[in-house]
Amino acid sequence: MTDLDDIDRKLLKALANDATQTAGALGRRFGLSQPATWRRIKRLQDNGIIVGRKLDLDAEKLGFGVTVFLGVKLAAKGRVSLDDFERAVSAIPEVQTVEHVLGMYDYRLRVTARDISDFERVLRRRIMTLPGAGDVEANVLLSEERRPGPL
Template sequence: MDRAILAALQRDATQTASALSGRIGLSQPATWRRIKRLRDARVLSGRRVVLDREALGFGVTVFLGVKLATKGRVSLDDFERAVTAIPEVQLVEHVLGLYDYRLRVVARDLSDFERVLRRRVMTLPGVGDVEANVLLSEERRPGPL
């Protein structure tokens, strides 16, 4: 039942416990208790609205691999603090591999992305090598766990 609740809430987090209970075949109080238990266990946290980037004028998405020139704890903290202040950077992931960070950057078009790259990303503390991969299409959106 918990998995059915989680799957339904991932599709639409605005559902009430009453509406959700009808969909999964459980009483409204039992559904509400299960949702509360999932929140208390931090399996569920918050509700999000998914914005359409293209409808908002952000037609380009680029994944950046960023390798830091220096890798002390101070440079990691400085980089993370600075990169999270850039509004076009939608996701910052500290990764293991060829690059130290993977960023998801949105821009209005390629010239706007170039501006973000040159004026914001490349000037961040500790940035060494950068590799850009432009998103051509997104075939699969993240689904339920």
Template sequence: MTLDELDIGLLRALAEDATLGAAELGRRVGLSQPATWRRIKRLREAGVLAGRRLDLDLEKLGFGVTVFLGVKLATKGRVSLEDFERAVTAIPEVQTVEHVLGLYDFRLRVVARDLSDFERVLRRRIMMLPGVGDVEANVLLSEERRPGPI
């Protein structure tokens, strides 16, 4: 799908505020409401707009610690990557599971209430998963967000 300047303008406006209605989006890019709806529908059908996200403030919800874990599987032959992925995605504290190339096989984003809660999740849930070998933890100190399309 080829995107024109109006499509890119709509994507930028939605990246800033996904709650904007078609009328306001249209005003921002110079389109009528019906024309804006047609473009949004086309972007959804093409898979460019793949859904809507709710952005929660984890700290206000009581999750004060975010840890990135590098996980290397101990025995790749005995445990399939799919089995590990299925098991780790069932852990509610694990926010993202990324299969990566490099020193580790997976990169996980894990949230916890505090460090002792993270230790509990690590020891009782993640380290008990089939095939887990080496694990490296990196605690998030701060995060800078840069919203918008690439």
């Protein structure tokens, strides 16, 4: 684990809130020069603490009005089955996240669709035909009050 000081933590929090901030702006905010701030950010990236920057899009404004969380239990367990399932489900564009979980289901998927009938099409034609797919439980997202933020 990398040792982080208070400035590193402040930089991470600021970047988690708005990753478009420049090293110069962050440096002025935290009393550092632009090169010193850039070196800190680069070190955080090189150490794998900052693993990327992400663009958040408003799915509803882009025509995707339904988000469904699916619990998927595999019909056949085994290493080949897990790998085949993960590879196949990751290729479906409507599947936004694939999480291998412990519990009643083997996977938790976040699926976006234009509407319920579009979701049904994705479920029947793409997800239920995946290698190893067994029982499925769907939970429709009604609202999202808090988005993931800094740790």
